[in-house]
Amino acid sequence: MNTPYHHGNLREALLARAIETLSEKGVEHLSLRALARDLDVSHAAPLRHFPTKTDLLNAIAVEGVESLIGATDTAMAHSPGPARLRAMMLAYIDWAMTHAELHRVLRNPDVMRHTSETLADLLTAFADRQRAEISYAQEQGWRRNEDPAVLFLHLVSLTAGTAIVMTENVYRDPVVTPELRDKIEASIDLFLGAAK
Amino acid sequence: MNTPYHHGNLREALLARAIETLSEKGVEHLSLRALARDLDVSHAAPLRHFPTKTDLLNAIAVEGVESLIGATDTAMAHSPGPARLRAMMLAYIDWAMTHAELHRVLRNPDVMRHTSETLADLLTAFADRQRAEISYAQEQGWRRNEDPAVLFLHLVSLTAGTAIVMTENVYRDPVVTPELRDKIEASIDLFLGAAK
DNA sequence: GAATGTAAGTAGGCGGTGTCAACATGTGTC
DNA sequence: GACACATGTTGACACCGCCTACTTACATTC
Numbered sequence: 348m349n350t351p352y353h354h355g356n357l358r359e360a361l362l363a364r365a366i367e368t369l370s371e372k373g374v375e376h377l378s379l380r381a382l383a384r385d386l387d388v389s390h391a392a393p394l395r396h397f398p399t400k401t402d403l404l405n406a407i408a409v410e411g412v413e414s415l416i417g418a419t420d421t422a423m424a425h426s427p428g429p430a431r432l433r434a435m436m437l438a439y440i441d442w443a444m445t446h447a448e449l450h451r452v453l454r455n456p457d458v459m460r461h462t463s464e465t466l467a468d469l470l471t472a473f474a475d476r477q478r479a480e481i482s483y484a485q486e487q488g489w490r491r492n493e494d495p496a497v498l499f500l501h502l503v504s505l506t507a508g509t510a511i512v513m514t515e516n517v518y519r520d521p522v523v524t525p526e527l528r529d530k531i532e533a534s535i536d537l538f539l540g541a542a543k
Numbered sequence: 544m545n546t547p548y549h550h551g552n553l554r555e556a557l558l559a560r561a562i563e564t565l566s567e568k569g570v571e572h573l574s575l576r577a578l579a580r581d582l583d584v585s586h587a588a589p590l591r592h593f594p595t596k597t598d599l600l601n602a603i604a605v606e607g608v609e610s611l612i613g614a615t616d617t618a619m620a621h622s623p624g625p626a627r628l629r630a631m632m633l634a635y636i637d638w639a640m641t642h643a644e645l646h647r648v649l650r651n652p653d654v655m656r657h658t659s660e661t662l663a664d665l666l667t668a669f670a671d672r673q674r675a676e677i678s679y680a681q682e683q684g685w686r687r688n689e690d691p692a693v694l695f696l697h698l699v700s701l702t703a704g705t706a707i708v709m710t711e712n713v714y715r716d717p718v719v720t721p722e723l724r725d726k727i728e729a730s731i732d733l734f735l736g737a738a739k
Numbered sequence: 740g741a742a743t744g745t746a747a748g749t750a751g752g753c754g755g756t757g758t759c760a761a762c763a764t765g766t767g768t769c
Numbered sequence: 770g771a772c773a774c775a776t777g778t779t780g781a782c783a784c785c786g787c788c789t790a791c792t793t794a795c796a797t798t799c
């Protein structure tokens with residue numbers, strides 16, 4: 348009865364422990380064998396559920412994107428129509444800051460080079476939502492005569508860029524201060540509020 | 544005389560070959576031992592010059608940042624005063640697109656977690672230059688009554704974000720088209736030209 | 740309810756990796 | 770010319786992802 352032959356739900360346990368160690372030690376120090384050790388299981392057991400390490404990272408990325416989409420969804424649901432675009436951008440950045448390592452997995456080249464079908468679908472769906480939100484805002488009068496594709500590129504670049512600048516400390520210390528959140532909002536508003 | 548005991552300039556050869564393989568196979572497939580094999584040298588020889596793999600990546604990052612700074616320098620030198628800020632941003636993005644893998648090294652978490660002194664210095668110097676350029680533009684009347692810190696955050700996020708969106712294909716296919724460069728410029732100008 | 744096919748675990752091995760220690764070989768300096 | 774020192778080599782260790790063959794438990798079917 349103790350240490351049964353079958354773990355029961357090794358797949359979920361692997362994912363949970365992986366995300367845990369991810370936020371502790373970073374992507375590059377995540378190993379399938381260490382994961383197996385942590386869960387008291389043979390070193391090859393994880394391969395039954397994730398044939399390759401990339402598959403594991405891919406599954407984690409799926410959970411990450413789902414979490415991200417959930418966060419933006421609730422944020423947008425609590426915002427009135429015209430403010431939804433702003434809520435979406437801020438939710439993305441906030442999510443990235445509170446899930447830094449998960450966010451890092453999402454921009455791991457090895458993951459993004461061979462994304463699973465479901466991950467790719469989630470990403471394009473999210474992108475479509477961003478595009479839809481832009482066109483809604485334009486209908487409301489925001490930057491009405493601007494090329495939507497340009498606005499989309501700008502929105503994506505700015506949100507992803509801000510998230511990255513916040514999570515990785517590219518420019519070391521200078522950026523991280525208490526009133527930082529205000530500056531982030533102000534920065535976003537340079538884009539959103541210009542034609543207000 | 545053939546295959547002498549001492550390589551002569553192994554350090555430079557390692558860096559050169561590393562950058563070469565980097566653009567071919569990506570960061571995660573760079574190995575010290577493979578590098579040593581390529582240069583017909585024993586597997587531990589690289590450790591004399593780069594005690595750890597992170598040190599090698601760090602040195603590559605230094606070369607990368609120097610190259611990036613050089614590119615922005617010449618771009619800015621060829622632009623009249625008020626257009627320098629725009630030239631700086633576009634030079635950054637262009638450099639990232641033409642040196643995608645080198646750019647990826649610069650945002651490799653393992654590199655950025657323990658940056659060498661010289662790399663950190665280069666980065667802060669570059670950041671200072673961006674700040675200086677912003678304040679110069681503000682003196683010229685551009686977004687004069689805006690918080691410089693917010694402008695800096697926006698500039699950094701937007702440039703880094705655009706560079707990343709272009710080099711990694713986060714949203715798969717939709718973004719990469721021939722007239723893309725025009726859209727990039729238009730996107731940048733949403734920020735730069737707003738208060739013109 | 741036994742037989743059986745399959746999913747999920749184990750054991751072991753292969754080739755690869757980064758890193759270390761001990762040793763060898765040149766090079767530059769007094 | 771002796772000697773310190775930088776730069777190579779060799780061999781080992783512990784780890785890694787991944788593969789194959791084997792074993793165990795579960796589920797389905799007759």
